[in-house]
Amino acid sequence: xxxxxxxxxxxxxxxxxxxxxxxxxxxxxxxxxxxxxxxxxxxxxxxxxxxxxxxxxxxxxxxxxxxxxxxxxxxxxxxxxxxxxxxxxxxxxxxxxxxxxxxxxxxxxxxxxxxxxxxxxxxxxxxxxxxxxxxxxxxxxxxxxxxxxxxxxxxxxxxxxxxxxxxxxxxxxxxxxxxxxxxxxxxxxxxxxxxxxxxxxxxxxxxxxxxxxxxxxxxxxxxxxxxxxxxxxxxxxxxxxxxxxxxxxxxxxxxxxxxxxxxxxxxxxx
Amino acid sequence: xxxxxxxxxxxxxxxxxxxxxxxxxxxxxxxxxxxxxxxxxxxxxxxxxxxxxxxxxxxxxxxxxxxxxxxxxxxxxxxxxxxxxxxxxxxxxxxxxxxxxxxxxxxxxxxxxxxxxxxxxxxxxxxxxxxxxxxxxxxxxxxxxxxxxxxxxxxxxxxxxxxxxxxxxxxxxxxxxxxxxxxxxxxxxxxxxxxxxxxxxxxxxxxxxxxxxxxxxxxxxxxxxxxxxxxxxxxxxxxxxxxxxxxxxxxxxxxxxxxxxxxxxxxxxxxxxxxxxxxxxxxxxxxxxxxxxxxxxxxxxxxxxxxxxxxxxxxxxxxxxxxxxxxxxxxxxxxxxxxxxxxxxxxxxxxxxxx
Numbered sequence: 001x002x003x004x005x006x007x008x009x010x011x012x013x014x015x016x017x018x019x020x021x022x023x024x025x026x027x028x029x030x031x032x033x034x035x036x037x038x039x040x041x042x043x044x045x046x047x048x049x050x051x052x053x054x055x056x057x058x059x060x061x062x063x064x065x066x067x068x069x070x071x072x073x074x075x076x077x078x079x080x081x082x083x084x085x086x087x088x089x090x091x092x093x094x095x096x097x098x099x100x101x102x103x104x105x106x107x108x109x110x111x112x113x114x115x116x117x118x119x120x121x122x123x124x125x126x127x128x129x130x131x132x133x134x135x136x137x138x139x140x141x142x143x144x145x146x147x148x149x150x151x152x153x154x155x156x157x158x159x160x161x162x163x164x165x166x167x168x169x170x171x172x173x174x175x176x177x178x179x180x181x182x183x184x185x186x187x188x189x190x191x192x193x194x195x196x197x198x199x200x201x202x203x204x205x206x207x208x209x210x211x212x213x214x215x216x217x218x219x220x221x222x223x224x225x226x227x228x229x230x231x232x233x234x235x236x237x238x239x240x241x242x243x244x245x246x247x248x249x250x251x252x253x254x255x256x257x258x259x260x261x262x263x264x265x266x267x268x269x270x
Numbered sequence: 271x272x273x274x275x276x277x278x279x280x281x282x283x284x285x286x287x288x289x290x291x292x293x294x295x296x297x298x299x300x301x302x303x304x305x306x307x308x309x310x311x312x313x314x315x316x317x318x319x320x321x322x323x324x325x326x327x328x329x330x331x332x333x334x335x336x337x338x339x340x341x342x343x344x345x346x347x348x349x350x351x352x353x354x355x356x357x358x359x360x361x362x363x364x365x366x367x368x369x370x371x372x373x374x375x376x377x378x379x380x381x382x383x384x385x386x387x388x389x390x391x392x393x394x395x396x397x398x399x400x401x402x403x404x405x406x407x408x409x410x411x412x413x414x415x416x417x418x419x420x421x422x423x424x425x426x427x428x429x430x431x432x433x434x435x436x437x438x439x440x441x442x443x444x445x446x447x448x449x450x451x452x453x454x455x456x457x458x459x460x461x462x463x464x465x466x467x468x469x470x471x472x473x474x475x476x477x478x479x480x481x482x483x484x485x486x487x488x489x490x491x492x493x494x495x496x497x498x499x500x501x502x503x504x505x506x507x508x509x510x511x512x513x514x515x516x517x518x519x520x521x522x523x524x525x526x527x528x529x530x531x532x533x534x535x536x537x538x539x540x541x542x543x544x545x546x547x548x549x550x551x552x553x554x555x556x557x558x559x560x561x562x563x564x565x566x567x568x569x570x571x572x573x574x575x576x577x578x579x580x581x582x583x584x585x586x587x588x589x590x591x592x593x594x595x596x597x598x599x600x601x602x603x604x605x606x607x608x609x610x611x612x613x614x615x616x617x618x619x620x621x622x623x624x625x
Contacts, residue, residue: 003386006379010393013452017400019419020409035422083305092298102305105313107508115323116316139308146305171297200402218404225408233412240405247399255392 024237031233043234047242050235054224056212058242061220064209065199065246068133068216072198073191075137076145080190081183083140084149085175089161105143110203118207132208137194145190152186153179192254199247217243361443365450366506373454373502377461378491382470391462398455406449414445457502464498465491 018037026034027043051058086092087099121132140146156179164174180187202218209219221243225236299306324341326334376394380387400406413419414435421431435441468491476486 002379002384006376006390009376010390013397014393016409016413016419017396019413020405032417033422033425035419035426079304079308082301082303086298086301086305090294090298090301092293092295092302095298098302098309101309101314105309108313108317112320113313113316116319117312119319120311120316136308136312138304139312140305141308141312171294171301175301196399197402200404202404221404221408225404236408240408243405244400244403247403248396251392251396251399255388 020237021241024234024241026234028232028234031237046232046234046238049232050224050239050242053235054212054220058220058239060213061215061217062242062246064130064214065216065218068130068205069195069198071130071134072137073194075134076140076142076190076194077187079138079140080142080145081149081180081187082175083146084153085171085179087146088150088153089174089179090171102143102146105141106147108143114204114207121208127208128211128214129208130214133198133204142194145194148190149183149186152183156182192250195250196247361447361450362507365447366503368447368451369454369506370457370499370502372451373458374461374499376454377458377465378487380458380462382466391459394458395455398453401449401453410445410449457506460498460502461495464495468494 015037019035022037022039023031023034024046025039025042025044026046027041030041054061083102087095087102117132118127121127126132136142160178160182161174164178169177200218202222205216205219206222209215212223215223221239224239323334325336325338327337380390384390411418415421416432416434418435420435421433424431433441435445472490472494473486476490481489
């Protein structure tokens with residue numbers, strides 16, 4: 001009974017996505033007015049056509065997105081964990097105002113800072129490169145993750161720190177050898193959420209990347225849709241499917257490793 | 271030295287550190303260096319710059335001239351802004367509780383020990399991952415379009431209509447709210463984590479005392495889940511006020527003007543609802559008078575996106591044509607229509623509506 005209810009809910013929720021998947025394998029004429037999600041045709045031409053329709057193969061855009069995502073993940077992991085250690089374990093001047101400011105920036109809408117930031121990058125002549133997308137992560141501007149890690153570190157017992165200190169370890173070694181290994185769940189959650197958010201992020205990528213050679217997946221998908229708007233819905237669906245496959249893989253991985261729930265359950269939500 | 275001794279020593283050293291208050295200023299600076307640099311150059315600096323630009327007529331190409339509160343006055347007087355705020359408010363007031371109640375309900379259904387629990391969880395979480403992607407924005411438009419999936423399904427039940435749910439002012443906001451509720455997976459995962467921390471003994475004890483399911487929910491689950499509900503509520507409010515959905519984007523090509531229109535026609539940047547930030551952003555009014563011929567073509571796009579976010583009517587612009595229908599205005603569309611000729615910004619989505 002409960003299973004029937006849950007299955008119905010799952011089906012309703014995923015129905016549009018399944019419809020998109022099946023429609024990506026249909027010739028254009030059969031897409032609209034057809035609500036069935038039984039794959040009857042395998043019109044792979046949608047994929048082969050869509051893959052190359054933009055002049056460059058879609059591989060280029062997937063690689064670009066991969067670069068941006070990879071850089072962002074590394075940046076967030078390094079910079080946010082360093083900052084979090086300082087906030088959670090060290091005592092320093094202006095700690096309270098600095099922490100308060102960090103909390104405020106979690107709620108800072110990007111629209112307030114985007115214009116001056118753009119001017120800054122334009123003056124550094126770095127527009128049309130991946131730097132404006134990666135450097136902010138290297139500088140711990142994703143305050144949400146800093147906060148998440150602070151909460152996590154605060155929950156860790158100080159006994160290990162102190163034992164290490166007695167053995168002569170400084171903050172650098174305590175951080176690298178004790179705290180960092182213990183906060184793996186928080187790091188995993190950060191990596192996964194950074195992946196999702198960066199992969200889906202279209203706003204800053206649209207602003208900073210205008211050279212087609214540098215397009216990431218969302219931007220390529222948009223320009224593809226523009227170019228195809230009247231001709232091929234099938235290919236449009238096909239490329240949309242391609243763009244969400246990495247997300248589904250990550251979800252499968254996260255569920256397999258149980259990192260998502262672990263990370264959330266143990267990061268400051270107590 | 272026994273373990274207990276080490277611990278005692280350690281505790282003493284902790285205490286000593288706390289009482290002596292020798293700050294680790296240098297170490298802290300080393301650890302915080304990236305964050306400090308980012309805070310100064312990428313957030314605090316730009317905030318101050320935005321604040322200043324809000325009182326000027328800056329447009330990205332020419333120098334800024336101080337205009338006092340003129341930008342704000344214009345903003346306050348604009349009825350479309352009022353409408354945008356009202357729509358955003360409706361979106362938050364309906365969408366956030368709708369999403370959280372769905373999330374809580376399904377989290378409760380996904381009890382411990384239920385078979386296939388992790389599969390359900392993954393399935394429910396999937397939309398949350400996809401919700402912000404361009405692919406889903408496209409899909410949503412086609413599902414709720416004139417000959418989209420929804421109308422096809424209605425046709426199966428004998429209701430034949432070609433209303434575009436996403437195009438009609440009466441239903442457009444509803445479809446966006448539905449999209450928001452659809453992504454209930456992430457609060458649900460947080461609720462599940464919270465439910466896991468409630469000890470089962472409590473329920474057993476309550477059951478032996480004769481408490482029914484509703485009573486157990488009210489007396490045990492709800493109070494113990496409160497921090498999680500609060501966390502979800504705050505997160506959802508922030509997110510839905512700041513939402514900038516890909517649905518919003520679209521640069522239609524009309525003449526030599528690139529214009530921001532809306533794939534999903536309705537909502538989206540509800541984001542800047544706080545009056546002050548709005549003032550900052552919008553009043554910066556960048557690119558309102560960009561001379562398109564002089565700007566590198568590639569940069570035009572970027573300028574226009576920025577500009578559309580930030581511009582007010584150039585003084586020379588014609589007044590916008592009166593609208594026959596009340597569109598579900600949003601901040602972004604408000605900014606946009608201000609900068610473009612007589613408000614066609616909305617209808618010019620690059621994606622043609624599915625006929």
